Amino acid sequence: MTTTEFDPSKKMIVVEAAVWGPRGKAPLRLVVDTGSWQTLIVPDVMDDLGFNPRDGEAITAVYSAIGKEQGYMIGVPCFSALGYTIPEFSVHVFDLADRYGIDGLLGLSFLQRYNYQVRSAEGVILVEEIAA
Amino acid sequence: MQEMSTIPPVVSEPLTWVEICERYPDQWVALIEIDWVVEHNFRFRTARVAGSGKTRREPLLQARPLRTRYPEIGHFFTGPIIAPVVRPFL
Numbered sequence: 001m002t003t004t005e006f007d008p009s010k011k012m013i014v015v016e017a018a019v020w021g022p023r024g025k026a027p028l029r030l031v032v033d034t035g036s037w038q039t040l041i042v043p044d045v046m047d048d049l050g051f052n053p054r055d056g057e058a059i060t061a062v063y064s065a066i067g068k069e070q071g072y073m074i075g076v077p078c079f080s081a082l083g084y085t086i087p088e089f090s091v092h093v094f095d096l097a098d099r100y101g102i103d104g105l106l107g108l109s110f111l112q113r114y115n116y117q118v119r120s121a122e123g124v125i126l127v128e129e130i131a132a
Numbered sequence: 133m134q135e136m137s138t139i140p141p142v143v144s145e146p147l148t149w150v151e152i153c154e155r156y157p158d159q160w161v162a163l164i165e166i167d168w169v170v171e172h173n174f175r176f177r178t179a180r181v182a183g184s185g186k187t188r189r190e191p192l193l194q195a196r197p198l199r200t201r202y203p204e205i206g207h208f209f210t211g212p213i214i215a216p217v218v219r220p221f222l
Contacts, residue, residue, distance in 0.1 A: 002172070004172055004173055005173045005174075005175075010213065011213075011215050012213060012215055014213055015172070015174075016171060016172050016173065016174040017172075018171070023199050023203070024199055024202070024203030024204060024205065025203055025204045025205075026204075026205060026206065026207055027163075027166065027171065027204065027206040027207070027208075028206070028207045028208070029174065029208060029209070029213075031213075031215075042188065044188045044189045044192055045188075045192070045207055047192075048192040048196065048199075048205075048207075080172070081172065082172060083172045098160070098186075098187050098188045099214060100213065100214050100215075101209035101211055101212065101213040101214060102209070102213055103188075103207060
């Protein structure tokens with residue numbers, strides 16, 4: 001079991017994650033979002049790691065108040081968060097405003113692989129692997 | 133063609149996260165030589181700042197020439213984190 005700390009005084013649960021690409025590794029911060037199916041990373045980070053949208057698995061479209069915005073799905077060689085590392089992981093590359101101060105969202109595509117407990121009072125997330 | 137910064141990266145001395153936040157308030161920073169204590173808990177002793185700016189892209193472009201020497205470049209915001217008004221989902 002791993003224990004990941006977060007600041008319970010903040011409005012969101014922000015955790016450290018890391019993604020690997022052709023050019024190296026990028027530690028970054030994501031918001032834990034159980035309402036998001038996909039794990040999302042912004043294009044600036046993916047571009048810097050050497051990913052190309054042309055290598056994407058699928059074009060995505062998100063409908064918001066300002067209209068239709070496009071992103072893409074792409075496989076990364078390695079992704080880690082909450083003390084666990086997953087090889088060959090798919091992420092949704094989609095832009096978020098710079099002012100949010102985060103590089104993406106940690107969604108259910110990662111979280112559903114584990115049992116996890118968010119302990120808000122203590123500011124920790126306990127995570128364990130699901131027994132086979 | 134990949135966009136590259138024309139400004140040579142200026143790398144700071146090793147700084148703690150508190151010092152980085154004081155020196156680069158409300159900015160995006162690219163960090164190298166991160167001396168992790170516990171990586172998944174965002175706890176490190178010191179790191180060097182290899183790029184900084186008001187946009188997410190600026191520090192990444194400044195630090196890009198260092199990628200060959202530093203395969204790990206952290207990317208963080210020193211200011212408050214704001215909840216997205218609209219959450220994209222699939």
